[in-house]
Amino acid sequence: MEKLLIEGGHPLEGTVQISGAKNSAVALIPAAILADSPVTIDNLPNISDVETLAELLEEIGGTTNLEDDTLVIHPENMFAMPLPNGRVKKLRASYYMMGAMLGKFKKAVIGLPGGCNLGPRPIDQHIKGFEALGAKVTNEQGAVYLQADELVGARIYLDVVSVGATINIMLAAVKAKGKTIIENAAKEPEIIDVATLLSNMGANIKGAGTNVIRITGVDELHGCRHSIIPDRIETGTFMILGAAMGQSVLVDNVIPDHVESLTAKLREMGIMVDVADDQILVRSSENLKSVDVKTLVYPGFPTDLQQPFTSLLTQADGVSMVTDTIYNARFKHIDELRRMGANIKVEGRSALVNGGTPLQGAKVRASDLRAGASLVVAGLMANGVTEITGVEHIDRGYGGLENKLKGLGAKIWREALTEKELTEIKNS
Numbered sequence: 092m093e094k095l096l097i098e099g100g101h102p103l104e105g106t107v108q109i110s111g112a113k114n115s116a117v118a119l120i121p122a123a124i125l126a127d128s129p130v131t132i133d134n135l136p137n138i139s140d141v142e143t144l145a146e147l148l149e150e151i152g153g154t155t156n157l158e159d160d161t162l163v164i165h166p167e168n169m170f171a172m173p174l175p176n177g178r179v180k181k182l183r184a185s186y187y188m189m190g191a192m193l194g195k196f197k198k199a200v201i202g203l204p205g206g207c208n209l210g211p212r213p214i215d216q217h218i219k220g221f222e223a224l225g226a227k228v229t230n231e232q233g234a235v236y237l238q239a240d241e242l243v244g245a246r247i248y249l250d251v252v253s254v255g256a257t258i259n260i261m262l263a264a265v266k267a268k269g270k271t272i273i274e275n276a277a278k279e280p281e282i283i284d285v286a287t288l289l290s291n292m293g294a295n296i297k298g299a300g301t302n303v304i305r306i307t308g309v310d311e312l313h314g315c316r317h318s319i320i321p322d323r324i325e326t327g328t329f330m331i332l333g334a335a336m337g338q339s340v341l342v343d344n345v346i347p348d349h350v351e352s353l354t355a356k357l358r359e360m361g362i363m364v365d366v367a368d369d370q371i372l373v374r375s376s377e378n379l380k381s382v383d384v385k386t387l388v389y390p391g392f393p394t395d396l397q398q399p400f401t402s403l404l405t406q407a408d409g410v411s412m413v414t415d416t417i418y419n420a421r422f423k424h425i426d427e428l429r430r431m432g433a434n435i436k437v438e439g440r441s442a443l444v445n446g447g448t449p450l451q452g453a454k455v456r457a458s459d460l461r462a463g464a465s466l467v468v469a470g471l472m473a474n475g476v477t478e479i480t481g482v483e484h485i486d487r488g489y490g491g492l493e494n495k496l497k498g499l500g501a502k503i504w505r506e507a508l509t510e511k512e513l514t515e516i517k518n519s
């Protein structure tokens with residue numbers, strides 16, 4: 092196990108290339124199960140979630156070949172191998188194995204997923220969708236058992252707007268008999284990306300990116316080649332870093348529309364944000380203004396940027412209120428920011444950030460992926476050295492983070508954990 096060390100206070104300058112989107116990649120890889128010939132996915136991020144999913148595909152008899160940022164998936168010999176334990180617990184997106192395997196084999200056994208601990212993350216809407224398509228679903232000893240004689244299209248209204256449920260139902264429905272209509276569907280760009288891949292495989296999907304998705308089932312899906320959209324959360328993280336420490340940070344290979352809510356908030360804070368076709372230039376400012384922010388479903392402010400954005404707000408003048416309407420317990424980073432000198436109070440779903448307190452380097456722990464991002468932002472702004480453990484969470488979603496930051500002039504490096512630190516973590 093490793094830790095990240097950051098010597099704070101160095102300005103950032105230069106260009107950073109954004110990788111393919113994690114939350115697309117982790118759905119596109121399971122989607123390939125549905126094809127009957129090879130699927131090639133380009134622009135993959137170099138993250139552990141991608142590795143874990145490729146390994147899961149191998150467990151069910153597939154072969155995968157990862158070279159640079161391209162993954163070739165051979166689904167021809169896959170079978171309905173039960174996956175009740177093991178790797179499925181390492182990430183959230185293993186839930187897509189349910190929809191994809193149900194769609195392909197009409198049965199699946201998948202352990203309940205892992206992923207970031209953000210408070211309760213039920214999958215009742217996924218199950219509701221599978222059942223509406225005709226599957227019998229039971230939950231036994233921490234694994235979900237799915238079985239259908241045949242899948243038949245249905246009208247499914249999501250009680251909660253859910254990215255995972257929308258994609259999972261699409262995966263299960265593309266080969267079902269007849270028409271499926273998903274109402275109150277999520278509209279995130281990653282959903283359009285998955286629908287694009289499935290359509291290129293031969294699926295018939297209309298309305299992805301709106302709140303009603305119509306799918307007409309087809310008998311066969313074939314292989315194809317697909318390039319992943321840029322990661323809007325990595326884009327936003329580097330924009331926040333630019334706002335925090337950037338003399339001038341050019342975030343390259345992005346889709347600016349996907350981060351409009353963040354661009355607007357940064358401008359409200361007094362940050363200069365220049366938007367071009369596929370690049371965003373961010374320059375910090377001496378006087379950051381406090382702002383209130385509320386996370387919402389897309390195109391609202393993304394919950395996945397709430398934590399890194401909170402770190403930036405610690406340096407704004409005045410009090411900012413951060414409200415997470417998606418995950419009410421996504422505040423595990425706050426205690427760690429307090430260790431670094433931040434003045435933040437959590438009240439219910441909101442964090443009140445009393446800005447303008449200088450941050451000091453400290454030993455902190457990333458409890459989840461974006462908590463890790465928030466501590467990296469804080470560490471770069473702080474005086475002295477910050478040591479971040481829990482790096483395995485950061486590695487689930489940010490590929491080559493140190494190299495990208497070093498390229499901008501940051502002083503950041505990795506070290507192996509000492510025996511004492513390993514024991515402390517085990518006992519905590």
Ligand SMILES: CC(=O)N[C@H]1[C@@H](OP(=O)(O)OP(=O)(O)OC[C@H]2O[C@@H](n3ccc(=O)[nH]c3=O)[C@H](O)[C@@H]2O)O[C@H](CO)[C@@H](O)[C@@H]1O
Nearest residue numbers: 114183184211212213214215216217251253254255256417
């Ligand atoms: C792998 C992946 O793509 N992860 C993203 C996905 O997670 P994930 O797909 O898990 O998130 P959802 O969009 O499903 O969750 C949104 C809200 O709906 C609730 N809910 C969800 C499903 C369900 O069956 N029942 C239910 O009540 C959740 O508890 C949460 O409060 O979208 C989240 C919200 O943008 C992001 O933070 C995650 O980065």
Ligand SMILES: C=C(OP(=O)(O)O)C(=O)O
Nearest residue numbers: 183184206207395460461
């Ligand atoms: C919450 C996240 O990831 P996951 O859903 O994979 O846990 C995230 O990417 O911020």
